[in-house]
Amino acid sequence: MEGEPRGEQQQHKTYKGRYYVLTVVSLMSALQNVGWFTFSPIAAEAKEWYGLTDIELTLLPAYSPICFLILTFPFTWFVQKFGLRIAGISAAWLLAIGFTIRVFVPYVPEASNWIWLMHIGHILIGYVGLPAMILPPIVSSVWFSPKERTFSTAIGVCAQSFGGAVGFLLISFLTLQYGIRTMLYVMAELSIAVAILFSIYFPSQPPTPPSISAEKDRTTFKESLFKLLRNKGFLLLVTAAGIGLGIAFGFQSVLSIILNKNTSDFDETVDLHSFNDFITSTSWLGFTMSVFSTILGQFVGFFADRFQRKFKILLCLLLFLSTVSFLWFSLSIYGYGSQNSINLFVTFCVGNVMISTSFPIFYEAVVEQTYPIAEGTSSGVLTLTLNIGTLIFSIIGIAGVFSDKYPERAKAMSWVATGASLVALLLVFLYSEDYKRLTVDDKEKDNQSESKKHFLSKKTGVAIIN
Template sequence: MEEQQLEHKTYAGRYYVLVVLSLLCALQNIAWITFSPIVKEAKLSYGLTDIEITLLPAYSPMCFVVLIVPFTWFLQKFGVKIVGVSAAWILAIGCTIRVFIPFVPEASNWIWVMHIGHILIGYVGLPVMILPPIVSSAWFRPKERTLTTAISVCAQAFGQAVGFVMISFLTKHYGIRTMLYVMAELGVFVAALFTIYFPSKPPTPPSVSAEKDRTSFALSFKKLICNPGYILLVIGGGIGMGIPLSFQSVLSIILNKNIGGFNENVVIDSFHGFISSTSWLGFAMSVLSGIFGQIAGFFADRFQKRFKIILCLLLLIASGFFLWFSLSIYGYGSQNTINLFITFCMADVLVFTAMPIFYEAVIEATYPVAEGTSSGFLTLTINIGTLLFSIVGIAGVFSDKHPERAKAMSWVATGGLLFALVLVLFYREGYKRLAVDVSEITSESENDSIPSLLPPSEKNRGPLVINK
């Protein structure tokens, strides 16, 4: 049988798809933290209680726990286009209905509308965290995949940074209702961009792996459960990212109690005013997370088959920063404001930087399981950690009256990172998808279910030709 050399193409439209997905990721995170920077104004304008302000953002991890299985089935059944476009409009609706709530005292009778809006916003967290690696795999070449995944994942961090500034500025100068109007308008704008153009995949795939059919949804569960490498990555990623990232929620309780002289002041009147503000600390973490995440994605694409080394380095250094931060707040290290600011900022940034690498690693380890299914359960474990923190906070365990309880969680975050590092060390890395793309399938990989994906005529073909 005559061997054939397939052509694979990339399209300029892939950049549009990446941009609109990144805008959705950013806007969902802006809407998710709507009232976190303006707690006082939210209480005065809508009568929200402390529990409700904690509960509204907690709807996002709740949606993950409840909807992850039906969502991954829906995604594999109906495709990226329907999921993406519907998610954009659901986010627009969730942002829009909040503007119809009257101010206090009438607001108490309409506050359920606010909850519905944030449940819809919380649901969009599923496609926001699951679609990035799918879009990268469907539209981009192997040498571009990790970076493009990092761009859309890190857009979430940029969204939080922009949201912090935008929400505070609009509320202070134009009022909380104007801020909600602007957010609703942005939601409709992004939804319109999705409606204009957001296909599930390009006419011609960019790589060999992109053109192959994925494992059925029912069979995927069996393959994932029986894959020890995947289990290690999912548990390690969930613990190593979920717990430390959730620790941000108690940061102000710890630092604003006269440790290092921190406060929540958002006015930059001096360098000390910036460096001693927990609000600006959150802003700096978000910006740097986005930058470092994309840098890590760039180098991961240049040094393929090195995910394990990269993850171990990120987790090890982040553990060191978290350990020093924990020692410092207990008085065993320096409680200097600059030390605490830099130490925690870098610890959190490195944890977030590992996220796109974890996504790509689990997909490589489980190919040909659908990207949405394999990455979905990684995202689930991350959100379980976030949800547990939220539940503890709602129960009143972490409060201004008990800062020592919040301080103790710093050791839990440090231990979680070290435990994740151990699991990644035991993970036996595999690059099944990459092996298909570079036609490096060996006898070892033939024992690992890949040969069934390739017809006999294609197993020994020449180098893959990619037309830009």
Template sequence: MSLDDKEPLVREPTSADCDSQDTAPDIIQPGITSINTEVANQHSYNSKDGSTEYNGVVYKRRWYILIMFCLLTFTQGGIWNTWGPVTTSAKYAFGWNDGDIDLLSNWGPITFVLSTFIFTWLMDVKGLRWACVITMALVAVGSALRCITTEPVAATWLIHAGQLLNGIGGPVAMAAGPLLSNAWFPVAHRTSVTACTATANVLGIAVTFIIGPLMIRAPPSAENCTLSSINCSCFANSSCEPSKADVASDILLLMYIEAGWSIAIFLLMVVYFPSKPPTPPTASASTIRVDHNAGLVALLKNHRVWMVAVPYSVCGVYAVWTSVLGVNLEGRVSEVEAGWLGFWASVAGMIAALILARFADIFAGHLKKLLLLLLLGAIGSFVWFAVLVAGLVPSDSPGWTVMLYTSYILGGIFETGSTAFFYEIACEASFPTAEGVTTGFLTFLNNVCGLVFLFIFMIPNVDKKFMNWVLIGSTTAVVPVVILYKERYTRLDLDTQIEHKG
């Protein structure tokens, strides 16, 4: 008899299981007291009465799967953020304005909102492989479209089309991390892996803050000639006064590099990227999840999920705020310096997120406390940054640049570090709804808020100075909601009970 013919270790859950607010759903088959030896050699399950044990199997290939997924989300995030760090150069080469740059960033949340539930269904029904391969195909095709021409009118249309296709892949890049971590990794690594997948997207954004300004020459100006000597020296035949054709040529080279990279990742995923291992690593990973549509309905009725989703969605303002950093600091620092600022904030946030996630794995069950500390730290950092940018502290004051870097980098550390905690808390609250559905729901609301924020900046002649205060207000508003949230660790309790009884 094959393993697939054996009686399942868990019963089919219903949406009522997701509605339970105070106790973990009892989804373990009570009648199972023994299992075939072949199965026992791979895994065993402990029911609540201790009659059965479950010892999950972990595979070395899980690290390859994690690396490939991180490359996907790294690439998608980097291509989305291509234009913010080279705002001035892109305006010069193609005749764009701030509204064009904002719209290029806005395609991410626009298409995310439109495609979220298609991809959550795909992840839930068809699995990670289909979702990730299709996503990477969209990213690769979108990046290739931008390589066709540098003629301003045609290039503008093709670049917008490329950004649109890249944005459609956003739901998988942002929401599939917890699904992957639960499917492939043991409990002790779950939050850390979720943090890895989330910060890979941040790393992609960080790299574009550097590679764009270094590869693409800035338009002629006295400021760029003095502050962008590194940028100029990257090209043997360049000068501090490049023509529009020169800048467009630099942009095209970057487009070729990003397209080649994207196509290579796509081909690797086509060759090998399974949805899940032969045997789940944990009891919760082996649990049959609620049907996709029933899970969505259960999420909408679960007030605990809303108390996580609303704060996370409001915090979505931060992601789009960073994408228009060049506009925010225009006239205060050079494009290259703004790029380095964004880079170091992203890298610091990524490193901090990984450290905090590992800490959370070791001291499981305290995600809310850590999340509150991160949010309070972010508020203080953003207030400091806004005061500096608003000119309340003169820019010629001693240490002004150091303070600007410090405040922005600290904000990146605290805000980026909170992402994995939001995901994991929500997945715990919604179990046994599938992780991809839950995080897709969170990121959908997150992008709706980001969309509203960016649309404001597409209004002609709108004052950009208030963007920093909007960020502060939105982050502050979520703190009371997080304080009122009552933690419930359904998956964690199930897995740890099994481990202790085993």
């Protein structure tokens, strides 16, 4: 196995099985995101085949942030009580049930009597959003070495963006070529395959921990909540994430209204015949954001592992770029900047990619800030605040504050997104970095270094001096 100990000096090691564990968690995360927005790219077909209303099309994806609001603390307690294995396997099978149950909804007009199955399916899919977003930093801490943690968290977190990109292509292609029912069958089969992969191999932890911090006992769940409320740095980080990331993710939901109704160039077409078709399609804009968020998120995670203790600088840089991009986008759609389709496409894309890229860095920053509180608890609160911001947008949309009938109201939300990103930047700037977990792991390095010097000194008879 990788990481076999060399003599008696190495007390911790990593296993090749960590890649399998990270892969199945990433697959679940990607697939959950596909299920979450299944009907968004094919809203017209969903209305025609199942009689779904505009409110239902908004409500189905809203079940995910609603589940976060209700179940975050029960789930984080569940993970700490029963471990990674039970939490992961149960989530994978609930996701499979959620995907499969949608297949049994008949076509209209019979669908009206069975549409509750669609809602149950999306509630289950929405619940799995919790493990999909909370498990990656836990897997990183339990299975990966300190030099791999941020990168592995980025892979797990950015898998949602990857799922969004692949899901958009898959949903659109299967629906247009074979029909919506075939698309739902394929999604159900994929979810069952992922659940089987979890069942084959998904232990709670490796035989030997990868670091000294991984083997330390975590603070009890009840005590953790009190400590989190008294941790100023943590409160600044989660508030910044809730305001900046949550509102920005919600802002994506009004993109089609802003561009399609307030400009003459954009629409939701998926067919591509020229570059202009691509650059003026809000559907392909969403796809592009997902692709670049996946790539850049992993790159930044890898960079953060190579140059540790730089989370604040990275977050400030990413939030600054998102603020500038959202500001330029807002000015442009109001006529103070170029309304060229390329300009609008690029500025909105860059703003959201920067926000998405900051997500795994926020995860690792709050874990470092709150150690030895369990990673699931601190990251769970982070995702809760983020989903509250997203849910606010969903509630406003369901209430009809902005819709196709009120494009000007949706347009005004661009200033809200700009302001939210700026506030998040200021909050991150105010927080004092604290790398408690890395400090514990660095002590192990120092001890190993001292032991090696002592061994060489005894062997050679020459004192090793720093």
